[in-house]
Amino acid sequence: MRNESWRRQRRRNCVLCSNNKMQKKARHEHQKSRQDKHEEPPTKRRRLSDDTTENQSKTHEYRLTIPERQAARSVAHFQHLNPIEEGSYGFVSRARETATGEIVALKKLKLDPLRDGGFPVTALREIQCLTTAKHRHIVDLREIVVGEGSDVSDVFLVMEFLEHDLKSLQEDMQDPFTPSEVKTLMLQLGSAVEFLHDHWILHRDLKTSNILMSNQLLLGATAYDSAIDIWSIGCIFGELLLKTPILQGKNEIDQVTKSSPQSNLEARFSNLSEEGTSLLRSLLNLDPDKRTTAKQMLSQPYFNELPRAKPTAMWPTFPSKAGQEKRRRLASPHAPVRINGQGAEFNDMGLTK
Numbered sequence: 074m075r076n077e078s079w080r081r082q083r084r085r086n087c088v089l090c091s092n093n094k095m096q097k098k099a100r101h102e103h104q105k106s107r108q109d110k111h112e113e114p115p116t117k118r119r120r121l122s123d124d125t126t127e128n129q130s131k132t133h134e135y136r137l138t139i140p141e142r143q144a145a146r147s148v149a150h151f152q153h154l155n156p157i158e159e160g161s162y163g164f165v166s167r168a169r170e171t172a173t174g175e176i177v178a179l180k181k182l183k184l185d186p187l188r189d190g191g192f193p194v195t196a197l198r199e200i201q202c203l204t205t206a207k208h209r210h211i212v213d214l215r216e217i218v219v220g221e222g223s224d225v226s227d228v229f230l231v232m233e234f235l236e237h238d239l240k241s242l243q244e245d246m247q248d249p250f251t252p253s254e255v256k257t258l259m260l261q262l263g264s265a266v267e268f269l270h271d272h273w274i275l276h277r278d279l280k281t282s283n284i285l286m287s288n289q290l291l292l293g294a295t296a297y298d299s300a301i302d303i304w305s306i307g308c309i310f311g312e313l314l315l316k317t318p319i320l321q322g323k324n325e326i327d328q329v330t331k332s333s334p335q336s337n338l339e340a341r342f343s344n345l346s347e348e349g350t351s352l353l354r355s356l357l358n359l360d361p362d363k364r365t366t367a368k369q370m371l372s373q374p375y376f377n378e379l380p381r382a383k384p385t386a387m388w389p390t391f392p393s394k395a396g397q398e399k400r401r402r403l404a405s406p407h408a409p410v411r412i413n414g415q416g417a418e419f420n421d422m423g424l425t426k
Contacts, residue, residue, distance in 0.1 A: 151169065153166055163230075167395060206269060211269075214230060253380040281309055310356060348375040
């Protein structure tokens, strides 16, 4: 009886031991299957080429470089030479940088904190546009300087100095620009306007004088786009050809009545070629949506006609009003004459012997 109970107990223990082994084996297989499912993919072999350097260079291309802050220089570094003009937003004068002797244009901004509620938005917009618009045919903003002493709140824009403005230059010229010179000016103007429009900048005030006004604004438009500058380019084109404003009205009503030049272009610009007339008509189209763009203007057949645009190196020089230069008069040459039977010679300044 005792032996029988012992055998039963032993048999029970063997069954339990067998069950434990089976459970351990099942757990082990389950863990192994889970590991197989979540096993990391094999790592790729590293290429012998310098991928790290290549990735670093790509990362460097998109890195934003912020210039170090530095205090603005004082206007005392510039010597005032002479005033040039007063504009709506500032006074422009000619100045010389004392350290280098370079001639620059110095624009003193008109600031009225009480009126503007702080620094004027117009000045901020001008600075932002000039900082963005780095182009060979757009005036270069060199730096911003401040006043000194009690005038430390004054702000000046230091820009490259240009000897002429187109309006005053035309007033001093006896004859209008030649066709080749007109093409050069139009290509330069079109290139600059194309750059501005590509950077989402509208000039809105292109002119050789303050007389020219864009047609959409006269008709009361509150929304306008780059076509407003194209209209101004057309007005400048006509003024270069005739040496006088083509749409000069006494007031806004008179201006509107004269803003329909399409009908008599051939009569007014009889010396202009057919391609030139077509370009002028596309610039002065009354429908802004139908005007050409600055990019399209530069590829017009008019610029491929003879005479071609004159290289700037071949342009004549003119005395600078802004630089207070005066036109020099050369003595007219004279024919040789005889004095007491002896020969006489003349140079450009008169009798020599």
